[in-house]
Amino acid sequence: MSRTAVAIANDANGASWADLPVATPGLVIDLDVLDRNLDEMAAIARSAKVELFPHAKTHRMAEVGLRQIEHGADGLCVAKLGEAEAFAAAGVKRLFVANPIVGADKAKRALELSRTVDLTLATDSEAAAASIGATFVAAGTTARMMLAIDSGLGREGVTADKAPDVAAAIHAVPGVELVGIYTHEGTTYGAKDHPDLASRARAAGAFMVGVAETIRARGVPLPIVSLGASASAREVAHVPGVTQIRPGIYAFNDVGQIALGNASLDTTAIRVIATVVSHPEPERACIDAGSKSLSTDLVPASAHREDFPGMGLIVNAPGWVIERMSEEHGWLRWHGEGAPIPLPVGMRLEIVPNHVCMAFAMLRRASIVDHGKIVGHWDGFGPGASE
The missing domain is CATH 3.20.20.10 (Alanine racemase)
Known part of the structure; x- marks a missing residue:
């Protein structure tokens, strides 16, 4: 795994989002970060005297x-x-x-x-x-x-x-x-x-x-x-x-925005929480979040894929990469330096999606966090909204 992605993942501070009591795979939104992102873009629009239609x-x-x-x-x-x-x-x-x-x-x-x-x-x-x-x-x-x-x-x-x-x-x-x-x-x-x-x-x-x-x-x-x-x-x-x-993405940010320099972990308001369900060999493992949770999108610009490989950034397990996906499984492989960091079965992982729109489309319900505590849930529109 690149030093860039490892450094970003190691910047995570405080309690892990993975400790939140949400069923996995689960979508989590931090209300404070969301509001700061909304205010930032609204201020840009006001200063430029343009309309903002997210x-x-x-x-x-x-x-x-x-x-x-x-x-x-x-x-x-x-x-x-x-x-x-x-x-x-x-x-x-x-x-x-x-x-x-x-x-x-x-x-x-x-x-x-x-x-x-x-x-x-x-x-x-x-x-x-x-x-x-x-x-x-x-x-x-x-x-x-x-x-x-x-x-x-x-x-x-x-x-x-x-x-x-x-x-x-x-x-x-x-x-x-x-x-x-x-x-x-x-x-x-x-x-x-x-x-x-x-x-x-x-x-x-x-x-x-x-x-x-x-x-x-x-x-x-x-x-x-x-x-x-x-x-x-x-x-x-x-x-x-x-x-x-x-x-659209600015409200939450994702790995694509981090790669472009528009965002950081501190300004990324969303995570997908997943659980390690299999760790059959030291260099590979499996989580319960697959293409129906994260999608198979890579970082949009190929120039950034060496720094941000795989299908999402695993914040609390740097060195591990989501290398492949099936519908309900994320296939992890060790890309870090030295011996693989163990991923005990049952461990919960905090993942920033590469493309946040797809995580919303797939999971559709989000747990809302305010000052470290879940304060409610928001649901996406039903199938009729797709017409």
Whole structure:
């Protein structure tokens, strides 16, 4: 195991999260750390004079979403219409569904939702926008929409050269008001170090502002320029012309954010607690947390995988690496120096997920810790929120 990961793991202080009385595999959130993270990003948004719409698909928990609003967020970003409906039912008043929706069925649900909340929808084609606009115009109203821009990730979104034509076409669709452009600047996660990350983030922000200017030159009013990635949020917020940021992971942090230099163990509000269930040989062991608890994601940037190997950072057993996973098992192997540190069967391990969104999606219930004691539990939304 790299010296970097060992040093970070050895920085853990005080009582181990693994001592908390939670069933394993279990998700744990530290309330104090969460609140500090929420306050930090809200302060960044205020200082940059941009809106903060945290991406709540990270957690899909009403309590967290409402807490983000209480701590200064302007609204929430979600991935699915069902998530928007669930957060609206919990009391959130401004929502952006940041995945294109298509068709009359989704349009009818969006129309009903728009009658109770300030709703913005996503699109990246005239055809998709028209399928939504038809329902809204029939009801005598309009759908607020933002155009997805591909900033290099190659997922949804139109390219910069096509954006003016597509935006103009959508602007002319009955029942649609085009209010902005948005992107997920996911390529910033490939940064090799923090200066590279800052450079990539600033470039992504400038790119989006440039795209907005070309669209405005076609006579399309475009008040919102929105970017969304925890990796880059601290930098893109201060790019002139950016008006909105949509980070998600920042609230909790994970190994990916630690590797990028955006976080440390002290600012990571979440752990997965697992139990050693088998230790058949000195150099290998098995835990009860597999891909259904932690996922098989590696640290996003390959440049950091030597320093942060495996599928999660084991805080209280440095030198051990989660090398493989099956659905219910994590396969550990010793990568440290010298003889392996024993892992007695029954020992509980404190693990920082590589990708916190997947831990939430898999485990769905979190034990909430305040000053070292469990004070309650928060549950994620049910399957209907995935629609």
